[in-house]
Amino acid sequence: MKVEFKLFAILTVFYIVMGFIYMLWTGGSEPVGAVGLFLTAGMCAMIGGYVYVTARKLDPRPDDDPEGEIHEIEGEYGFFSPHSWWPLFLGASCAIVFLGAAVGWWLVILGFPLVVLSTLGWTFEYFRGENAI
Known part of the structure; x- marks a missing residue:
């Protein structure tokens, strides 16, 4: 370092x-x-x-x-999801929140739950369903 x-x-x-x-x-x-x-x-x-x-x-x-x-x-750098859609949803919901900071606070209020949902979905993607580890 x-x-x-x-x-x-x-x-x-x-x-x-x-x-x-x-x-x-x-x-x-x-x-x-x-x-x-x-x-x-x-x-x-x-x-x-x-x-x-x-x-x-x-x-x-x-x-x-x-x-x-x-x-x-060289060696393993970690596990990266090959087919996750959650980063797309998180990016779109963050775009809504940031757009709301420019357009109006009502859009921030609507977009913030989407950010939380997308973050939770991406975090716990491999803890439930057919992809559970």
């Missing part, structure tokens, strides 16, 4: 520098952009800190080794 930590450390420094450049460029008359850049730097720092702390607790990965080979990280 050394690569990920370095990436977020570089991004943190980049956003801090860009925040100061933005403040100088606008003369401080438009503070929203600088605040956004500094908050982005803070979020990158939090993610980088989490990755750093997590990396200290885990064994080194093969991709952290400069002499590592591709075959060292």
